[in-house]
Amino acid sequence: MWAYFGIHALILVAIATLNSETVAAQRRKDAIRDDVYPPLWDSAPENLLDFPVEGNKIVINAWNYQERLGVYKNLLNSSAKYFTAFGSQNFGNILWGLPLQHGWQFHTGRLADPSGVTSCGHEAGALLCISVRSWWACMNYYLAIIPFLGAVEAGLFGELPYEIEILPPEEQRADFCYSVADCRSRIPKLMDEWKAYFEYLLSTEQKAASPTMRSSFKLDDALSFMWKGHMASLAYALPRFQDSLKYLSDPEANFGEDWASGVDFIAATHFSTDLQNTKKFQALLPQRMLVEGDVIPFISDFSPQQNKILLSLSALHKTNQLTGGLLLKLWQKAMSTEAGREVGRKLFEDLAASRKFNQWEYIMI
Structure with a gap:
């Protein structure tokens, strides 16, 4: 009998061990997925009909993190076939930069209400809420909803059975x-920029369908269209949400403007915003919001690389301002050829790869 109980106990221990190992393995798998994808990626709507349908319209709440993430997920899924030559699992898709930035903003608290008036976006309140008082969230709207509506207008999703309607925020409507019609009437040039990117993708598929022609898809051309849309969104949104910077600490507000300015320089190189490249460079960005008392490049809980990136972005922005934008124009001219863009990308890669930070660099700047 004791032998029976002994064997039974061993079986129970084995089952418990197996279950704990299975749970641990699943947690490791989830952690890996969380590390690769933006937070809550798996639970975001992956089909347009996964969003609510009301009154013959697909209704999307762009002020909910999961639903805005779903907009990106639909864009990535529908454009995946154009990037099959650039790796498996759609990792080579150059639209990854947008949802990964959105995920970084969510993870670091940059989508929450910075004024503290509401609990929107805060863990103690509505965590998935995106605050219209967040400068980052408002800027991101023009890098999420406008590309999405441009794709709808271009026909990326084919013939949709319903119209698309985006819900407005409670303030600043x-x-x-x-909607496509609303945005087309109010910001036609910006819509044109994003529509052109998706029309380019669609045109390469049409040519590939011809028995006498191969696909005309070129990554550099796709990057050119995508970055034009990206810069147009920032150029339109920056002056519009200048007042929202007042809710941020001075260091965070300065970083936001430095980052937006830096994107213009990155865009000129046709930097490939695929998943791997974006993840690598995004790790160098601050993993929390900057607060009063943070002094670049001496922020103690930031790595030397993060401090260096913040310093470089600040110096780039200030120098461009002092030259009246001449620095950016000269840089864009230097990046006007494929050879020049390759050199430009190498410079950014070298900056990111350098683990050393010389405090004399700060003094020189």
């Missing part, structure tokens, strides 16, 4: 547009 006039600062945004909410």
Whole structure:
């Protein structure tokens, strides 16, 4: 009998061990997925019909993190076939930069209400809420909803059975547009820039379908269209949400403007915003919001690389301002050829790869 109980106990221990190992393995798998994808990626809507349908319209709440993430997920899924030559699992898709940035903003608290008036975006309140008072969230709207509506207008999703309607925020409703027709009437040039990117993708598929022609897809051309749309969104949104910077600490507000300015320089190199490249460079960005008392490049809980990136972005922005934008124009001219862009990308890669930080660099700047 004791032998029976002994064997039974061993079986129970084995089962418990197996279960714990299975749970641990699943947690490791989830952690790996969380590390690769933006937070809550798996639970974001992956089909347009996964969003609510009301009154013959697909209704999307762009002020909910999961639903805005779903907009990106639909864009990536529908454009995946154009990037099959650049790796498996759609990792080579150059639209990854947008949802990964959105995920970084969510993870670091940059989508929450910075004024503290509401609990929107805060762990103690509505965590998935995106605050219209967040400068980052408002800027991101023009890098999420406008590309998405441009894709709808271009026909990336084919013939849709319903119209698309974006829900407005509770405040500042006039600062945004909410449908293809609405955005087309209010910001036609910006819509054109994003529509052109998706029309380019669609045109390469049509040519590939011809028995006498191969696909005309070129990554550099796709990057050119995508970055034009990206810069147009920032150029339109920056002056519109200047007042929202007042809710941020001075160091965070300065970083936001430095980052937006730096994107213009990155864009000129046709930097490939695929998943791997974006993840690598995004790790160098601050993993929390900057607060009063943070002095670049001497922020103690930031790595030397993160401090160096913040310093470089600040110096780039200030120098461009002092030259009246001449620095950016000269850089864009230097990046006007494929050879020049290759050199430009190498410079950014070298900057990111350098683990050393010389405090004399700060003094020199």
